[in-house]
Amino acid sequence: MARVIRIVALIAGLLLLAAPIEAAEVGSVDDVARELMCQCGCTMIVYNCDCGTADQMRGLIREKLDGGQTKQQILDYFVGQYGETVLAAPTKEGFNITAWIMPFVGLVVGIGVVYFVMTRWLLASSRPQEMAVVSDEEELSEYEDRFLRELRQYEGRS
Amino acid sequence: MTDIGYAALLIAFIVSIFTVISFTWGRIKGYGDLLAAARNGVYAVAALTTLAAIALWYAFLTRDFQVKYVAEYSDRKEPLAYTISSFWAGQEGSLLLWVWMIALFAVIVLYQNRDKHRELMPFVQVVLMSTAAFFLMILTLLSNPFARLPFAPQDGNGLNPLLQNPGMFFHPPTTYLGYVGFAVPFAFAMAALITGKLGDDWIRSTRRWTLFAWFFLSMGNLFGAQWAYVELGWGGFWAWDPVENASFMPWLTGTAYLHSVMIQQRRGMLKVWNFILIIGTFLLTIFGTFLTRSGILSSVHSFGQSNLGPFFLAFIGIVLVFSVGLLLDRLPHLKSDNELDSFLSRESSFLFNNLILVGATFATIWGTVFPLISEAVRGVKITVSQPFFNQVNGPIFLVLVLIMGICPLIGWRKASKENLLRNFLWPVIGAVAFAVVAYASGIRDLYALLAFTLCSFVVAVILIEVFRGTRARHRIYSENYLTAVGKLIWHNKPRYGGYIIHLGVIMIAIGIIGSFALKTEVDQTVAPGEMINVGQFSLKYNGLTQYPTANYDVVAANLEVYSGGKKVGSIAPSKNFQSATDEQPTTEVAIRTTLLEDLYVILAGWDRDMSASFKVMINPLVVWIWIGGSVLLLGTLIAFWPDEKDRRRLDARYGRGEA
Incomplete structure (x- = not known):
């Protein structure tokens, strides 16, 4: 149970981290322009594109921000103009929410599978047998031992 | 002819x-x-x-x-x-x-x-x-x-003038070397399934090919990124464009495969999984070629759209059915020696490494094809671009970096508590110290702080590992430290080559984090003689010049760069016109690179009165992406080099001659 809690905590942490990486002042032109696709056919976001269309869109964003509109209102305006395809990322509502959730659902399922498989393998090996912890010759982290051993071999040969 | x-x-x-x-x-x-x-x-x-x-x-x-x-x-x-x-x-x-x-x-x-x-x-x-x-x-x-x-x-x-760039000279051939290179391990895997010779032979015979393909796919992506950075003029190098994703996905699964085969070689585990990974990687390389060529998703790579889509789709279908069918048929014979001694073991950390890499692949595929899914389900066209991938893959990659650091610290089979404490102590101290220094030096962005700390942890792990080995050689053979380091690496090339590759990857990660999270940017229109201030730089605009070259007419803006009141250089972003009537000139950015940051200047436009508009960015640490690429080359060469000891170890395991 403790493990399950830990896993859930890990996932929650992941989701919390799923916040925008790029730094932009909230409510600035850049902030809005990062979330819109340029409509000139360049497939870039407005923030990145330097074509006339993007310039125009940035101008419109600035105008609306100066007019006191919020980021969401501006985004809604562009969606009204061009349809949802103008948004650079799916909205976090309705069917679109699957876009955001599925990657993490996939990870959780993956963690579940790995956990299940590992428990089975652990059981398989819990049958009594010699513990090979230290006798595993290849992976001794004690370098000095290894070098001494090699040195002995070397001297033995010559 | x-x-x-x-x-x-x-x-x-x-x-x-x-x-x-x-x-x-x-x-x-x-x-x-x-x-x-x-x-x-x-x-x-x-x-x-x-x-x-x-x-x-x-x-x-x-x-x-x-x-x-x-x-x-x-x-x-x-x-x-x-x-x-x-x-x-x-x-x-x-x-x-x-x-x-x-x-x-x-x-x-x-x-x-x-x-x-x-x-x-x-x-x-x-x-x-x-x-x-x-x-x-x-x-x-x-x-x-x-x-x-x-x-x-x-x-x-x-x-296309955009393609006239050294990056574009190398990007397609290196990417293709990577794509095609993965066909070889895939072919061996299929042959193993067909013949029923399901031992580790096929894996052993293709270790170098896998490394080769992985390296070139990495370089292909880096050359592409470098080209985008200097040529597309938007200040970034990776836009999560469908075709970029297409070459990134096989890289992710290929990386997972490169690691999971080690478990099979050491412990005889994960046999089926390795088949799945190499089949998946090969299919993704074909899928990448298909995405580039089919035009089903709009992309900056619209250089080569056509009607070949259905043929590639058919080929992918055939390969999928054939290879998965064959694998299912052989499943009863693929009994692995699946035994795990502890949750705390190298094996389990490799499993998590694979999980994260495949998870990132899934997230990337999902985002890439989601517009198609949305259109099919809701009939609404939507876009899935940078904000989505950065938000979803960002945290996944942070976990990956963490695992990169933890993995080498945990021994095979079963790690003891004392062992862990001893191994983790100094890297953790190093990382915490780094975080404090980074915070003190003014990095306040939480994401960047966390990511850099994780990177420093990985670097500390690798350096301490190398240091311990070197010190041991120094003590035992009385070699000086330089010789000891060289011999340490040379006497276990796959292992230390791998560490060097990790260092390269971390350098690339540092560049990516810096340029994403710590970027500064200014848009400004100035008249000749006026200044633009951005970060610690001041740029003085001195006017425009126009001159012809063999291929273009160039309009360049001349700017003097000052830092801390001292002139440190000059810089000349330009636009190139193919002809007098060219309405879409190409933007030639000017970049002043130091180890700490790139000053990236774009000439956005100008007026009759010689005033000009600029986009000026400071992209911290970007150069480390390209340096990391060279370190990747070095590490791969070392790991690639024939290693006598490794050969003996494998001979002992599989018998002589079969490789």
């Missing part, structure tokens, strides 16, 4: 089919003569595709504009280097490059294994030659690079 080229492709197509049939038939019936003929067929396909490649280059170099492909992608004033790279500027040439490489790889594989793997080899070649045959079919029937125009134009259209 073009007729010879086409004839060569046609004959190569027929020979490749013959080769597939005779390898299969010869192997089943045990006809030695037929097998020998089939081997000659492989050489013939390589020779013929080489001939075709030479013919295409010949057409480019002699400016034979009656050849449609040459007319489309070159012109008379094109310099030699870009005339050569025009070969892969469009679809037909790219596909020819693909098939040429796979044919050459098939010959190398044949030669490498001339005295061994007699049972596997025919089927390895069947897989390689079938793939070649598929591409040759496309080249001869649907997308002929030697197709002729009904007339010979005076001049060609010229290579």
